Amino acid sequence: MLQSPGVLFTVLAFVLVIGPLVFVHEMGHYLAGRWFGVHAEAFSIGFGREVAGFTDKRGTRWKFGWLPLGGYVRFAGDMNPASQPDAAWLALPPEQRARTFQAKPVWQRAIIVAAGPVVNFLLAMLILGGFAVAYGxxxxxxxxxxxxxxxxxxxxxxxxxxxxxxxxxxxxxxxxxxxxxxxxxxxxxxxxxxxxxxxxxxxxxxxxxxxxxxxxxxxxxxxxxxxxxxxxxxxPVGLAEAPVVAVRRTGEIVQLMVETLGQIISGRRPISELGGPLQIAKVSGEQLALGPEAFVFLLALVSINLGFINLLPVPMLDGGHLLFYAVEAVRRRPLEPQVQEWAFRGGLAALLALMVLVTFNDLGSFGLWRNLADLIG
Missing domain, CATH: 2.30.42.10 (PDZ domain)
Structure with a gap:
């Protein structure tokens, strides 16, 4: 058992956490889209320049980006972050347009978007159910x-x-x-x-x-x-009861997440406790050093976090898309493109600000700001 994970070990652990969970999340979107006949143009793990990849017989480009902090599935007709069709979409032949994301009814689009977070929760339940069977x-x-x-x-x-x-x-x-x-x-x-x-x-x-x-x-x-x-x-928990226990445990974890988030928003808990990718990497290395059981349990926790965060009604996240689809279902027509565009710009700004904050917290948890203060002092 490792006493203190090094940098390379921590990077490996982080990749082993984020890579599979992002893949599972995006695979949920991909499979739901394929079920409804939507063509996927690209399936990417990571952002930025492509490092490696291949194109399958359906014309989907499977690739790895150099920045392993997320991923995406780009469906045909999904022209921009707000999923708004443009003139190029309108110019497509009818049979090709029918296989695009925007051609599908709102309930199918909602299922495709929700499938990613749902699969994250299902993966966590599978892990927690397995622990219940193994350990009671x-x-x-x-x-x-x-x-x-x-x-x-x-x-x-x-x-x-x-x-x-x-x-x-x-x-x-x-x-x-x-x-x-x-x-x-x-x-x-x-x-x-x-x-x-x-x-x-x-x-x-x-x-x-x-x-x-x-x-x-x-x-x-x-x-x-x-x-x-x-x-x-x-x-002891049998296989028949395991799903019930897994759902209960997942609900308890989500409840704790909601409550601690509320404590941070209300000021009862310091905002410095919000962590980001660097903190996840650090914890990943530590849990992998503790052994396979601790690491697999961390996978379940991060998977729940990924599903929960993506369901928040914030533009740029899956929950933001679902919110717009709910409005569209009620109004019987989508929100105006200008409204969606400004909402997604605001959502992007909020997410970028949050990333800056959690990165600042992460660096502080590593002692960077304390060491800088000591040097200056």
Missing amino acids: DARTPATVGVVEQGSAAAAAGLRPGDRVVALNGREVEYFEDLASFAKIHPGERVRVDFVRDGAAGSTEAVLGTRRERDRFGNEYRFGRLGVGPSRPVIV
């Missing part, structure tokens, strides 16, 4: 077995035997739900609803904050209630 599913009852002395739980008056049923009104079914909630709310005051000796009770607790440093030097801040179960319960 944690379903420890949310009953307090141990109360740590001096903890938030002790100050709130919780006792062994209390069964926690809700935190801030959110239902708690298993102890793992309790731990996940506490983990992302460090230092916050929460209402704890519990059952003691058959009677319902409620109290408030200010969650403690615990800082941990892993073997790679990364520091994490966690919330902590200060309770533990009597004993963990791991339930």
Whole structure:
């Protein structure tokens, strides 16, 4: 097991994460388009100048770009980022025009666009379902077995035997739900609803904050209630139940993502926690160094993130296209080209600004700004 991944190892791990996930995402678009009879002109992993590629018998150019930070499928008739047809499209012969993206009804275009994120979620569910079959599913009852002395739980008056049923009104079914909630709310005051000796009770607790440093030097801040179960319960999972567990786990991960994003937007969590490609590369190298199980689990997490982010209703992302298609379905006609054009320009500007921000954060997490400050000082 590697103690500290080097640069080449980290680059390899990053390629092993981003390459397959981008391929799966774009393959979702490609297969949906092919199902509806849309001709794909190009299928690219990476952006920029082509490094290598080939053309198949259907006339699709499969290629690799020199910048491996994404990919795309370019369908016939998809003339620009707003998917607006131009005069060249109108001049196509009818039989050729029928195989273009813009010739398809809005519901088919929506399915083609949504297929990419959907396949990312399906891949994550496949991985999480496999883990459930291999290692079982944690379903420890949310009953307090141990109360740590001096903890938030002790100050709130919780006792062994209390069964926690809700935190801030959110239902708690298993102890793992309790731990996940506490983990992302460090230092916050929460209402704890519990059952003691058959009677319902409620109290408030200010969650403690615990800082941990892993073997790679990364520091994490966690919330902590200060309770533990009597004993963990791991339930075996069969193949028939695995999809159910996978869907539940995926939903829990998405819920955590939405909540932490809301905390950043509201200022309860520092914006410096937003990471970008450099941070993903760093984590990829670390998880690959930890072993195949950790790395495959990271694949599931990044796949969920990729699917979730692409569904955000931001122009230039799949979610932005879906938003325009929803408007088109209601209006029975597309938005005016000028409106779409300005929306996509705004979306591009927002994404570029976000990339600058997360890159700034990534470089800060590597200690660049601290080292520069030390040199200047």
